[in-house]
Amino acid sequence: MNVTETPDQARFRHELRTWLDAHVRPEWREPGFEEQASVALRFAVRRKWHRTLATGGWIGVEWPVEYGGRGLTPVHGLILSEELARARALPIADWVGVELVAPTLLRCGSHEQRERYLPGIMDGSQVWCQGFSEPAAGSDLAAVTTVATRTADGYRISGHKRWTSWAQFADFALVLARTGDPAERHRTLSCFIVPLGSPGVTIEPIPMLYGDAEECDLHLDDVEVPADALVGEENKGWRTVMTSLTLARGSATLIRIAALKRTFDGLTRDVFAPGVPAAGLPDDSVLRSLALLHARLEALGHLARRKMGEMEDDGLPGQIASTEKLLWARLSSDIARFGMETQDLDGIVEPDPTGVSTGWRREMYRAMANEIEGGTNAIQRTTIARHVLKLPC
Amino acid sequence: MHFTLGSDLVALREHALKTFRDAAPSAEHSLYDDLWAAAPVPDDDSLLRAALIAEAAGASCGPFHPGERIALAWIAARHPGLRPVLESAPHVLAAVCQGTDGALEIRRGAGTFAVDGTFRVLAPDTATAGHALVLAAHRRRRFLVSVPLAGRGVRVTSSRTVQPDRRLLTVTLDQVGVPEHQALSWDAERALVSLGQVLAAAELLGVMQWTLDACVDRARSREQFGRPIGAFQSVAHTCADMLCAVELSRSMVYAAAARHDGSGAPEAHTAAVTRILLRHESLPVLTEAVQLFGADGLRWSGDLHRQLRRCQVLRSLWGTPASTTDDVIEYLRGQVAAAAAE
Structure with missing residues (x-):
């Protein structure tokens, strides 16, 4: 265990920091910058930032050189996440492509799929x-009912996908579909690349509690895809998806923790506004809670780094990763609720006529989603109990 | 940078655990004595090794108190002038209970210091501790002073603690004379308390891991309603929450111990954060474990209540909770001010 950077890592950080100082826009650091934009505008700004990062060589730094990456280590990925957070940079538009699809194609896809799709990602x-x-396969993902039937040229896919984030702006979906007897559950699932411009694809945004519609329903009605749209082997899609989710967890939480750090910084700015004398601070019990939130956030960052160390050792995150999502979701919820508690009647004012929530209320609603998406807290606990602690539940 | 333990450190933790479980007192000393034999240098793993030994002690469920022993060894290594004093008689360390707030007043006389005031210290129940090493102040200078725990001008009130092998002594000194060579200038009281906070946190981590392991064993083996109790979601989820608490705590403890100030002591803010986190995460693991064990968790003959008591004591050491919180709040205010200045 060594928390001191190597000269190469320090150079990488310095180079990145210098680049970010020149490219991150000052207005991004203003509280609520993204909240004030529509979903479409938010996506457009994030996409532009994605392209800027790519021009600088900061997308896919861990990908192999032959696919356009820099062949660097997970620790370089960690430094990238830390520096993006420090610079208060925006998220990129195609998080799913970079953090979920690309690692999946690199591990489970064919050479042709990598050559075809990685440059665009x-x-x-x-x-x-x-x-x-x-709709009927959330926590129980193996209950998927979308069906892919073999045709002369490939597959015909029909079904209804839900909670497909940013689908209204996407070009492709990575789809999990049934290719055999449903009674066989996860043993008859396969994974497909579906172009969303195909005939038979319909996308409907789903307005959410916080007023936005980043999530979508994705309807697939007899959508034809070629045989080479299959990722990995037929009926081995469960393994592909689990690999995909595991790899996504590898770096996703670093990005999530970075975002949570920005939220917490906003909280401390609210509580310790410059010029407020010590006598004007909240009472001791509030300060104790704040110090504890800070401690949990610090520890979660260190837990994410331990996980990156495991990935460097073994290629996949180990048992620590299973705890990370649950700890992050609970902490994001606690920080948002703390923020709400610091407000009085102003906290119930809805300034946006379209119903889009802002400020701490938005954070609280988003945090509630954090405790559901990617596996509810209850599912996370069951997974830990069954697969890590080997309990007979 | 690499954030997992190397095989040598894992082996050290296993060796320490075996040593504590075998309960050989001489072997226990060998673990501590080697730690600071060479002066720490920046980037070495001396503090991490100390923390792993403390963790092993907590996981051993035995009557060991490595934090205080390791801290005394650290003081002796840092201040060779104190070594003869410490070697001349067994000492207990008052900073464990004093934190950084409770320095005694001392006055200089002819070749001696006169010490006045009251302090508290934990002492082993099995033997009478001869001396205590206390933090003291003379004008603006700080000292570590070896004071006797019996004799003229010394009044000691002894209280049982929740840990049967330790007593809490309240010691009042009334112009107790101390030879000058037993009072040495000391500018590292904050570093000492930070070291103690991280070592206590590491021992708490060991206690938490022991408790989790015991609960998982119980959940697999104890049957009710015709199946293992771990098959019930409420029990399974309780164990999952415990694992989250353990791994979050482990991450903080190892991070705090992986870097030191060049003397072997951790960075003060990180130590305070570590103490706050472990103080919060540890006790619920123990109390939930008692629930999971049912009435068996309340048996005097079982180990669970011993670990619960150990947890209660460790959470109380190395400064008041309020002073630790104040340190962190000051840090956060400083961060906001720095950001505003930018």
């Missing part, structure tokens, strides 16, 4: 979404 010209969940 890297430069931001093609955007991806994830088509896993369905």
